[in-house]
Every structure is written in structure tokens, then in C-alpha cells.
Amino acid sequence: MLEENLATELVRAVHACSRVIVCYLRIDRFDMIDEVCDFTVAANLTRMIAERLTQCVDDPCRVSRTASGGFVAVFVSQDASIDQLDVGQSIAAALEPPFVLGSMTRRVTASVGVSCFPDTASGVHELLQQAAAAAYAVKRIGGNDVHAYTSTLDGDLGRQLKLADELDGAVQRGEMELVYQPVLSTAKREVVGMEALVRWRSPKLGFLMPDQFIPFAESLGMIEEIGRWVLQEACAQARRWLDLGVGDFTLSVNVSRAQMRGRQLLEDVRRALDASRLQASFLDLELTETAIMTNVEEATWTMRELRKMGVKLSMDDFGIGQSSLGHLQRLPVNRMKIDRSFVAAVPDDVNAARICRAIIGLAHEFGFSVVGEGVEKAVQLAFLERNGCEFVQGYLLSKPVSADAMLAILREPVLYPRETNGKSHNGAVLLVDDxxxxxxxxxRLLRRDGYRIFTASTFHDAFEILGTENVHVVMSDHRMPEGKGTEFLSRVKATHPHTIRLILSGYADLGAVTEAINGGAVYRFLTKPWNDDDLRETLREAMRMAQAAVSEA
Incomplete structure (x- = not known):
């Protein structure tokens, strides 16, 4: 019907020298609205959206719903000066007022793509494909915007269509495969589990990583089939490892939001465990915070049923969703996984470090253990370990590996042993000066007192040392090429609160130093040139305070 109506408009436009502007709308997060609201509410919202679009184009025959759940609105005008982007923006603006649905209101936004006859397209299929490609370009950057079609989207459109064609049937053709990334215990530095990760080896498209095809699978409704295969294959592989004599590990498998709908996940898990003869206690399902919060009541019920089966549960990507403390205390999860974006920013981003520490503390308050994912630097591993994070994974420790390589790791589980640096009972001091x-x-002066001495000429080097070594006292120059010592020590306080921090400088910004001392970032200010005896006594006092703080913690 849509294509027939659009073909009729094109014929009229040729005779009347008119322009036909096609707006393709993908309602942002409409699937979440559909899940949270009952059928009647969702149907009423769909009808009300169509009515507003009809008001924009003056003819109900020019508004249609697509098979994929989007909307198409067709605007016809003989005015050659009308900008197609302005038309798309007016369509988007029509959706801005809230929709009143009985006792509730809903606001919606849309990813809008625009194409135009005869400016960019000469036929029905071309118009629709161009508008859809422009809408998808908006959706990829977060939605709630309008893009007009340009020729630069041609390559993207062709790739999208080809990828969709190849993805259909990829599971049946045996093109999917799994790799496994080890998860380590920070206490023993031993492998205690692994996360199963899917890859697509397409004969026509090559080797594809998840971010290259999973979003398409979700939008095309294929993610449940892929997720079901991953669950079955991962459980079967775990059984094979157990049969080869290794044990005492936890296998983590990701679950998509689509798999959380209804009770299908429970049936899929039962079938996978039964078919593989795998005990439920070996399986850990990773559910994203967003998927749980989409319909928290239904998700909580499903999670409780899974726990009754003996399956472990982790909340993945924690920190980027919208969990409330009230919901957290009711969720039957075993572990929280700190989103990799926060771990990657440590130690340079003080706020990210604070968030990591807060998540770890919050998880422990609720009785959850914590996994830090995306660990790529030794400083990040040391930071997480020092702040009580029980498990870690990331490329520093191991990239995802094949099933055979994972078996070898399970047989020799010590993957990242600690360095055995010499230690002194007198403590460690970090000196920072350019x-x-x-x-x-x-x-030379401080070694007389038996301290381990570390030196750094930049703040960056200092944070690397702090991340990998157990430092008790930090003494920094105030006037450094990278900035002020007080600012540096304020960051140290945020990321390493048990250290005692001193300023040693021949330059004094009294206001900044006083503020830092009053705020607790700096314990004491010492001047250059220094008196050896006074400096050593101050260091001894600072070291006693630091070691006492560590003992109390």
C-alpha cells in the first residue's frame, strides 16, 4: 500500500512539476515503550503518532507504518524553494508535545531521515531506501535528530543491505564461533572463569566483531536466535572442558534485552543445560543494567527463577544505566561488572576513579562481588585490586582466546603473577619533581631511614607508580610543567585516599596551598631549600599516619 501510494504521488509530481519529500521515522526506544506499556497503550500511542504526522502532510494516505515498525510521511509541494531538511525538522517538531494516554503521559523522539524526488531519487524504492539510510545514520549517533540523504550514505546503505542478507541464516550455516576471555581473581591472580564472546566468520564479509553485526541483529529481530546459539554452544564447551579434567570455573554468557522478554529465557537455559549435562552452578548470565531496568518487575521475576535453578547472575555494564538503590536491593544478582568506560579512564580521570570506588563500595554493601572489565594497564589492575574489586578481565591479562587455548589456561591458571619487588617495613615514598x-x-637523604624510594618527573609517571606500587607518602614540588602540585595531590587524594601528601617547593601560592591543606589534599607544606633533620622527622610522622590509616582500613 505504501509503495502504491508513493508511486501515485510520483506520477502526479511529474505532471505537476512538484517535489515529493519522503520522511522516514524510527521512533527512538519504541521497543522499550512497547515492553513497559500494555498492548492498548502502545497501540494508542502508535495511532496518535500517525495522527500528528497526518496533520503535517494533510492527507492520511500519505502516512504509513513500515514492516519494521517505523513510519513514513510523504510531503508534496510545487514550491521549489522548500528545503527537505526543514520538512523533516517540522515532522520531528510535531512529536515534541507529550502524548496523553489516559492517566499517563509519554514523550517520544525520533530518528528522521529525508529524501526527495527529483533531487536525490527518481523512483519509489530509491526514495524509501535513501530516507531509511538517513534515518539509520541518525539512530547510530543516538537518535533525536534529522538527516537529509546525501550520496555519502550510498556506501553505508549498500553495506547494510548486504550485511542483513548475509546475517539471515548465518547461525544455520555454522558461521558463528565463540572465543573466551579469562576472568581473574585479584586475590590469587588465578583464572576463575571466562566470558563467552561471539564472532562471525562470514565467507563473503570476512571476520566480523560483535559491534559490526550485533546492532543489526537486534534491529532485524535476529538477536534471540544468535543468543540462543551462544548459550547452547558455550554450555556444551564447558561440559567438554569438565570432561577433560578441569573444573572450578564460572562460564559467563551475555543475555540481550530481547532474550529477557517473557519466559523464553528460562526455557532456553533449561534446554542448554540439559543438552550439555552442565550443572547450573557453572553458568553465569550477564544481564545489562539497561535490559533489567526496561521492565524491572518482569526482569526481577525472571532472575529469581534463574537463581532457583542454580544459575549465577551478573549485572553487566553497571554505572551507565538508571538503576535505583530501591531496585538494587531487590535484584537477585551475584556480581556487578563495572562498565569498561570507567576502568579505561583510570587513573587520569579523577571522577571515573571515584565512580569505580563508589560502585565497588555499593556492590559490597548489597553483598555483591565486583568484576572490573576492560583492564588494559597495570595501573588499572592495581587500582581495582587496592579498592577491593574481586575479579578483573581485559587485554592486559589476556585477549579472548579459542576453546583450546582456554583449556590450556585452565590447566595453568596463574596468568598474571605479582612482581616480587623487595619491600621495606619502613614504607614507601614517592618523590615528584621535574x-x-x-x-x-x-x-639519598631518605634512604637512610630505610624507605623504598620511587621518583617521578611528571604527574603521569607518578600516577603510573601509584597504580602499581604500594606507596604510603607522596611528596611533590608545587610548580611543575604540567600544573600545580596542589592540583596533582588533590587527584591523588581522590584515587589513593590512604596516602599522606606533602608539598616541597621553593614557590608558594599561599591561597592554593592553604585551600589544599584545609581540604585535606595536603598534609603539610615544606620549603626549599630544606633542613635535612626537619624533613626526615616530617616524613617519619607522615609515614606513621599512613601506615596507621592502612591498618585501620
């Missing part, structure tokens, strides 16, 4: 002669003089 003048090497100052660092050498201070190191």
Missing part, C-alpha cells in the same frame, strides 16, 4: 638533581638529593 628537577633530577632534587630527586637524587632527596632519594
Amino acid at each position: 628537577e633530577q638533581n632534587v630527586l637524587r638529593a632527596l632519594a
Whole structure:
């Protein structure tokens, strides 16, 4: 019907020298609205959206619903000066007022793509494909915007269509495969489990990573089939490892939002466990915070049923969703996984470090253990370990590996042993100064008292040392090329609160120093040139305070 009506409009436009502007709308997060609201509410909202679009184009025959759940609105005008982008923006603006649905109101936004006859397209299929490609381009960058079709989208459109064609049937053709990324215990530095990750080896498209095809699978309704295969294959592989004599591990499998609908997930898990003869206690399902919060009541019921079966549950990507404390205390999860974006920002981003520490503390308050994912630097591993994160995974420890390689790791589980640096019972001091002669003089002086001495000439190097070594006292120059020592020590306080922090400088910004001391970032300000005895006594006092703080923690 849509294509027939559009073909009729094109014929009229040719005779009347008119322009036909096609607006393709993908309602942002409409599937979430559909899940949360009952059928009547969702149907009424769909009808009301169509009515507003009809008001924009003046003819109900020019508004249609697509098979994929989008909307198409056709605008016809003989005015050659009308900008197609302006038409798309007016369509989007029509959706801005809230929709009143009985006792509730709903606001919706849309990803809008626009194409135009005869400017960019000469036929019905071309118009629709161009508008759809422009809408998808908006959706990829977060939605709630309008894009007019340009020729630069041609390549994207062709790739999308080809990928969709190849993805259909990829599971049946045996093109999907699994790799496994080890999960380590920070206490023992031993492998205690692995996360199963899907890859697509397409004969025509090559080797594809999840971010190259999973979003398409979700939008095309194929993600449940892929998710079901991943669950079955991962459980079967775990059984094969157990039969080869390794055990005591937890296998983590990701679950999509689509798989959480209804009770199908429970049946899929039962079938996978029964077919593989795998005990439920070996399986951990990773549910994203967003998927849980989409319909928290239904998700909580499903999670409780899974726990009754003996399956472990993790909340994945924690920190980027909308969980409330009230919901958290009711969720029957075993573990929280800190989203990799926060871990990746440590130690440079003080706020990210604070968020990581807050998540770890919050999880422990609720009785959950914590996994830090995306660990790529030794400083990140040390930070998570020092702040009580029980498990970690990431490329620093191991990239995802094949099933055979994972078997070898399970047989030799110590993957990232600690370095056995010499330690002193007198504690460790980090000296930060951009003048090497100052660092050498201070190191000679303080070694008399039996401290382990670390030196850094930049703040970046200092944070690397703090991340990998157990430092008790930090003493920094105030006037550094990268900034002020007080600002540096404020960041140290946020990321390493048990350290005692000193300023040693020949330059004093009294206002900044006083503020830092009053705020607790700086314990004491010392001047250059220093008195050896006074400096050593101050260090001894600071070290006693630092070691006492560590003992109390």
C-alpha cells in the first residue's frame, strides 16, 4: 500500500512539476515503550503518532507504518524553494508535545531521515531506501535528530543491505564461533572463569566483531536466535572442558534485552543445560543494567527463577544505566561488572576513579562481588585490586582466546603473577619533581631511614607508580610543567585516599596551598631549600599516619 501510494504521488509530481519529500521515522526506544506499556497503550500511542504526522502532510494516505515498525510521511509541494531538511525538522517538531494516554503521559523522539524526488531519487524504492539510510545514520549517533540523504550514505546503505542478507541464516550455516576471555581473581591472580564472546566468520564479509553485526541483529529481530546459539554452544564447551579434567570455573554468557522478554529465557537455559549435562552452578548470565531496568518487575521475576535453578547472575555494564538503590536491593544478582568506560579512564580521570570506588563500595554493601572489565594497564589492575574489586578481565591479562587455548589456561591458571619487588617495613615514598638533581638529593637523604624510594618527573609517571606500587607518602614540588602540585595531590587524594601528601617547593601560592591543606589534599607544606633533620622527622610522622590509616582500613 505504501509503495502504491508513493508511486501515485510520483506520477502526479511529474505532471505537476512538484517535489515529493519522503520522511522516514524510527521512533527512538519504541521497543522499550512497547515492553513497559500494555498492548492498548502502545497501540494508542502508535495511532496518535500517525495522527500528528497526518496533520503535517494533510492527507492520511500519505502516512504509513513500515514492516519494521517505523513510519513514513510523504510531503508534496510545487514550491521549489522548500528545503527537505526543514520538512523533516517540522515532522520531528510535531512529536515534541507529550502524548496523553489516559492517566499517563509519554514523550517520544525520533530518528528522521529525508529524501526527495527529483533531487536525490527518481523512483519509489530509491526514495524509501535513501530516507531509511538517513534515518539509520541518525539512530547510530543516538537518535533525536534529522538527516537529509546525501550520496555519502550510498556506501553505508549498500553495506547494510548486504550485511542483513548475509546475517539471515548465518547461525544455520555454522558461521558463528565463540572465543573466551579469562576472568581473574585479584586475590590469587588465578583464572576463575571466562566470558563467552561471539564472532562471525562470514565467507563473503570476512571476520566480523560483535559491534559490526550485533546492532543489526537486534534491529532485524535476529538477536534471540544468535543468543540462543551462544548459550547452547558455550554450555556444551564447558561440559567438554569438565570432561577433560578441569573444573572450578564460572562460564559467563551475555543475555540481550530481547532474550529477557517473557519466559523464553528460562526455557532456553533449561534446554542448554540439559543438552550439555552442565550443572547450573557453572553458568553465569550477564544481564545489562539497561535490559533489567526496561521492565524491572518482569526482569526481577525472571532472575529469581534463574537463581532457583542454580544459575549465577551478573549485572553487566553497571554505572551507565538508571538503576535505583530501591531496585538494587531487590535484584537477585551475584556480581556487578563495572562498565569498561570507567576502568579505561583510570587513573587520569579523577571522577571515573571515584565512580569505580563508589560502585565497588555499593556492590559490597548489597553483598555483591565486583568484576572490573576492560583492564588494559597495570595501573588499572592495581587500582581495582587496592579498592577491593574481586575479579578483573581485559587485554592486559589476556585477549579472548579459542576453546583450546582456554583449556590450556585452565590447566595453568596463574596468568598474571605479582612482581616480587623487595619491600621495606619502613614504607614507601614517592618523590615528584621535574628537577633530577632534587630527586637524587632527596632519594639519598631518605634512604637512610630505610624507605623504598620511587621518583617521578611528571604527574603521569607518578600516577603510573601509584597504580602499581604500594606507596604510603607522596611528596611533590608545587610548580611543575604540567600544573600545580596542589592540583596533582588533590587527584591523588581522590584515587589513593590512604596516602599522606606533602608539598616541597621553593614557590608558594599561599591561597592554593592553604585551600589544599584545609581540604585535606595536603598534609603539610615544606620549603626549599630544606633542613635535612626537619624533613626526615616530617616524613617519619607522615609515614606513621599512613601506615596507621592502612591498618585501620
